Amino acid sequence: MNTRPNLEDAQMPHYDCQVTALAAGKCRDPFAFLGLHQFNDNQSVVRCYIPGAQEVFVLTKHSRYPLTQFRQSALFSSVLDKNFANQEYQLEVVYPNQTVTGRDVYSFASTLSDEALYLFNEGTQAQAYLHLGAHQLTVDGVEGFRFSVWAPNALSVSVIGDFNHWNNTQHPMRLHPASGVWELFIPELNVDRCYKFAITTFDGERIEKADPLAFKMEQAPGTASITQSKPTAVVTQPEQIEKASRNRIDAPISIYEVHLGSWKRREQEGNRYLTYRELGDDLIPYVKSLGFTHLQLMPISEYPFDGSWGYQPVGLFSPTSRFGGVEDFAYFVECCHQAELGLLIDWVPGHFPSDPHGLHKFDGTHLYEHADKRQGFHPDWNTYIFNYDRAEVKSFLLSNAMYWIKEYGIDGLRVDAVASMLYLDYSRKQGEWIPNQYGGRENLGAIECLKSVNTQCYGENDGIMMVAEESTAWPGVTRSVEHDGLGFGYKWNMGWMNDTLNYMSKDPIHRKYHHHEMTFSMVYAYSENYILPLSHDEVVHGKGALLSKMPGDDWQQFANLRAYYGFMFAHPGKKLLFMGSELAPREEWNHNQQLNWHLLESEAHRGIYKCIKSLNETYKTTPQLFECDTKSTGFNWIDGGNAEQSIFSFIRYGNDGLTPLVVVANFTPQTHFHFRLGVPASGVYQVILNTDDTEFWGSGVGIVAHKQQLIESKEIESHGLSQSIDITIPPLATIYLQLISGGTC
Template sequence: MRSRVRQEQSAQSVIYQKQIDALASGCFRDPFIFLGAHKSGPTSYEIRCFLPGASSVSVLLGTEKIVAQQQGDSHLFVANIKSKTKPDYQLDVSYSNEFTHQQYDEYSFESSLDEQAMYLFNEGSLEHAYQHFGAHFVTQQGVDGVRFTVWAPNASSVSVIGEFNYWQRNRHFMRFHPASGVWELFIPGLKEHQCYKFAITTLTGEVLDKADPFAFKMQQAPGTASVLQKLKTGIQLSERALANRAKRNSVDAPVSIYEVHAGSWQRRDDGERYLTWRELADNLIPYTKELGFTHLQLMPISEYPFDGSWGYQPVGLFAPTSRYGSFEDFVYFVEQCHEADIGLILDWVPGHFPSDPHGLHRFDGTHLYEHADVRQGFHPDWNTYIYNYDRAEVRSFLIANAMYWLHEFGIDGLRVDAVASMLYLDYSREEGQWVANQYGGRENLGAIECLKQVNMRCYAKNPGIMMVAEESTAWPGVTRQVDHDGLGFGYKWNMGWMNDSLHYMQRDSLYRSHHHHEMTFSMVYAYSENYILPLSHDEVVHGKGSLIEKMPGDDWQKFANLRAYYAFMWAHPGKKLLFMGAEIAQRKEWNHDQSLDWHLLEHISHSGMQQTIKDLNAVYTSTPALYEQDTSPAGFAWLDSNNAEQSMFSFIRYAKKAEDFVVVICNLTPQVYHDYVIGVPKAGTYQVILNTDKADYFGSGVDATSHAEQIIVSQAIESHGFNQSISVSLPGLATIYLKKVSDES
């Protein structure tokens, strides 16, 4: 009798040999056609389970237990049951180590894929793709588990591998949906923080272990796995918070941004340990607030494997880096920014991705996320891959990522990195190394459309945010609305102002008169875009030195130059951005592996620089003339733009109320000028509200006026086109601000 049973089992295993071989090899395209419960007769079902390592399997039907027969020496177990309808069952699995486990069969669950969402994904318009793709804790058919979903249309087989199945790629084969190119599987009973990947078998038989592109958490390098993480955000901003955000980010608001690399602002344990998100919340946010900055901008915090990329080569676009703590810790940091009324901007990198084997490159064995042609899909400067913006699913991926940070965390905005590299097909390429668009031009039409869609959708669904472009060319209409043929950004970094003004400031004062135009040229195009004036991390790396060391002269002159330059910047039309360390005049070039040199604050030269920034922000944020009309010619007027001989710049900033204005005078030579006459628009009493030569700042202490309260009364003497003027003392290498505090008596 036993011999006959073995013969029947052996015969049955021969029937299933093709499937057994495919399952054992880890390559099975449609597991639901074979595994699970399948009708075998009018009143019978056959339940097939492939369970590597199992010694015996039984099917549990309520209180009934039916032993499944092992097919030969394979890992396939088959049970025949009497039933007219598809049975509801569990499995009782025993292993060779005598461990017995009761579980649900993954192949007994119906698909929960949202077909409408997949249609939008394939169309390029699925704004919340992260809610459908990746790993999500859900309840399906009354059972708790995780639904895995991944786009890999050209794979021959995809499996979920992880700690929960000993990384076996022949255990959890996924269901393929040919219409959308998406694979999906529900696995019951999984726990948060378990590691996983997708094992993708290509059409050529190659096996690629890939991290989840939509993972909310990833291992810190050198680990490469994704980590199961519940999406616990959905930060709901109150009506008041939304109103504050809109007001804070408006073009007529004071915007002063402190740019920070979270890993090197401060460190603990003699510089060996990063601050955690919670420590950053307790230290960085109060510091930002104390110095008067309105916004905090973090360099990229999406998970990235290589520290030296500073986050600009991310692999986990949806995962806050675990370098600084847990997902929940990052949520806490964001909430504390909201509590402190500090706008939070994140650096976002949609321009390229690295070649790490667990990343997006050749994701399903084909060039899925990147262009196949290296002339379009490879960045020669950075050895990275360029997204294929023409592909609709890639657009959905990037749109959803931007929406994720804004919607789920209530972030104030995104600073989009390297926009110029996205816009131009010939960016950093020689003739013959790039492919023209369909009209023969150099514009990347797919990238342009992607950026437009990102901006339109982000602004429409997240009112009051700010989208910022780091765009280094003269591309027209970067901050123009999309329906007016613009890219739809809210702000653009003014790289021209930064380059010109830094070149000027680096020159010895003896030679500045020959380059006067470098400080005035920016006003020719100041209103062509909504600008942010950036002194960013890019200016203090790769051998460029720190800002203080760019300044000419002896140590006193270096500090005086930098203070005067900052005050010129804060008075110039455009919002402000300053990279960390510049506020304390860090002497060394920025090093991402070290903390800032906070010990420098023991010296008045450095503490004076910090106080200058604090006072600049206080004056700036309390003086509408310095910010209300940044984007309007009515907000600025030169008093004297032609005084090259004395390297002097003077101008007026106007608020929306014309009677509210500030007079700004910059003397960028060491020469002190007494009784310097400057025209003013109105008769009255003027007060010096800022003087960068104050002794408290490490200045020489030359007062603009001899009056103790730093006030000056205008005289009816014509100057600079006005009927009224004032006479001031101008310190060397200094900038002063004057404001009318009362009318003529």
């Protein structure tokens, strides 16, 4: 054994100061003191701070040097000759119950990219998740995890975890002053280890925070982040082409919205959730069998409170562990790819909760949110609003959007509560908000953030779809950024949803007084690229289930709902239905229990299921119903003003503009025999869908009247058209008539 003298007595006051800072978790620059340093021309010094160690030795290929403990503290050091400075070494640490040998944490140089950090501080870093967070790396031939976190106003930051007994003094991090990012590489650390960041503020407060960019987090009530290798989607060229095809503006898009925790559960196993893998094997085939083209997941970023349904996330880069791990979610995504089913995820960049391990006052200051509550606090949801004016927050949100699309290969994002981001006075009274620099109510920072997200995401893959849930008349939501729009691909048509549901809730005898509520949407139908949503928001918080909104007796309620779905699928705009719409439950959605699958044993409920399946199949195979959703050439009223009879009739056209599809919707219980309806072309029309079909638990009156459901037009003028047909219009029903032979328009 070789020994070396300890440091000179002159260094002792310096050691006292450093040990005090280290022991208090307030060491701001650990790399300036710990590790290997040149002491003078002839000597080097090795210092390490290891709480709980009894002895420490430095090991080289040929030697073993003991380090001297400083005054019964956790600091061990030794002076070595200068030749040692060029040697790779390890530390042998003797604890009371074990001896551990490994590389010195403070012997590794920084691996962070200055350019990447510059872009992060500039607000243009679209892949911050490659640089911040916990990353499995090999440095100097040693595998481990590099931890990095943005906390510019912290006095010191340490990595704590189950690998260091959650001791905030063992792994203090290196500060990059120019960027405010702290970094530390911990060698020989594997996946599935829990960790957090222990932050000491300049006020002396010690707080523990989860990693904002962690790829994996504990399930509540746990709050730790978990080391995890970065997910990598394998998306082949054919899959990219298929993705671009199914998301086009002239493609059939029918979306099934799902809350993974309550679609189906294992009731006989303690009512447990299905895993991502079970959902991949069960949910995806089910959605495909119903004929939907896309699946939309309510937020799956890790969230602490089940009752938020995911809309108050803490781990924006982490698929919730409620349903399994990162690899399990990747399997689920791959199942969607293989089934050629589009996958959208709800994204929540509008606010975040106040959980102490989350983003709020992350480094002791209002880092991610505005300090002024008039800008930084959501009164409706008791949450905090991102400070979109801060460049690093823009990089954070931009990177998060890019992460899901690029690393998991999903089709796109549905952005939640966009209106709350756009308006500074959203849900606020006079005096409770601060105008922008021009005195207006527009949140300029949020606008630029959304534009940047859409530009970058579409720039990375123009085959995706970015969807805005925007409930106001903000202009240009789906207009390109180059033309002063927000750059979304689609927008939810909340006006259509509110108007039509209000109409459908009326007793048929009163509907004639609300006729315009079903036609008004056509006034603005081409102002945006719309999706018609009947989402989870319409069946919670006392609003009642869709079936319960329908008036009349039992048969009429089901008939109303079928007719409404038929009208929806014929109206310009893509479609979205919340899970369970196909079951027609009478109760509101409950996130704590699975859907009532027993309803399918009822002929009436099974009729709704079959109706939606038929609507989807008809929709996908009928170009007139989707190709011209955003063009005025794709729609003409036959009669949009028949309020007295509450009958709506119109024509849909495809790209060729020649072959018409005639749609008739009757929203009263009266059957109309020998109804003369003008049609745009002569020939034979076939009924390709009738929501009153007996297969759907309808009356079948129209089918009997139409025999083979083939109706030939006559040269009899009606509704301003030279040709017309004589049809039976069933009660509370929507029918589609396809021209199958004869002339064209």
